[in-house]
Amino acid sequence: MKEVFVAAQIVVQDYDWYISDIETNFTPEGFSQEDQWMRGEDLAFLIQEYDLQFIWAVFSAVPKGLRLSVSNVPYVDGNPDYWNGKDPGPQLDGALFEIACWDSSATILINLPEQAERSFISNYSDTRLLSEANATRQAESLL
Template structure:
């Protein structure tokens, strides 16, 4: 099982606060480059446009440290530092049937190591994260479950 979801729980103050997600999963954003797409947020910090965009890990960490922001919709695709493929189709979560069609979804961005999707401000979907990362996340949020069980 490589895909998990956290939803329908009172274990979080609010879903899809990526600062909290990274902390719970013990992910250092600085270890990757990030393509963030399908972005809708609860507010727009000055200078931030919700267009699909690349962040270095340092840029993303600084942005999340400086702003308490909830991503209502977004896909965070982690790639090795310095690797920036041109997306044929930007990863998306809203109305994406891949999450719910009964198959095990893979990261949408070619070359992505893993993907974290913010789903309608009510769930966080973790795709293809390493086992120790999932273990850390589940330790913090025990109501995390395989996505397949959420579909049934």
Template sequence: MNLILENTSQVKYFTNMVEVFSALKIRCAEYDWYVSDIETNGYSIAEGWYSGDVLESLIHSSDVQFIWAVLSAFSVGTRFEVIIDPYIYDNPAYWDGSNPGPQLKEALFEIGCWDSSATILVGITPEMAKSFKSTYSDATELENTSK
């Protein structure tokens, strides 16, 4: 399932990952992450692999906001060479109504941070979607949002 949260006053920052993980009712540390296409509010974060514990510590110890980013979630222990980094900036798959899946085939789901103005969830479970929508009732299905 794919959701987007945009054009709402229900969040202070669309790209605050602490709030996103809380709304999904998951812990960052339950997954390993590949983070790419990153622009933040001044924090230097490298593209690449992060253990869930490291990423969780990073987002909890600072006020980092991901202006642009793709956070791809994997089962703990997953690592492989990524040939083409997932991207969100100018990625038509998010906006063409095609109901995209995670850009990395092995990813369980991905979180997209869109220009500080939207949070995009791709490939989340129905349980995650229900939880997210119970926190943010303005979240809608991504395939209904074409630009």
């Protein structure tokens, strides 16, 4: 995740995060693989301090200080909304954007701010869009 945040120029501390559907390569002290809220400062420390690989996880970014009621927990493993060709939005109501780690082999970016999206794509030129709507929007923004 450290590389994802850097590539997208996302300042982790600017948001609070709901992290769900978590599987990691190990569990550092003070962290749990249970669904949880994290302050941006705590998440920034976690990813800087530990070489932690998120195999599966959904990171839902919300405005700082906001703690939403979570009735439908965001998930990545087996989520058909990523692959049905439609333009997916963040799963957590009120989330600004979502980053999902998919089986250690892909990173799924949903509703990223435009500058973050452009920065990520410029750093990872093999990025592929999930939907035709996203592809059309991306092509129009390049004109």
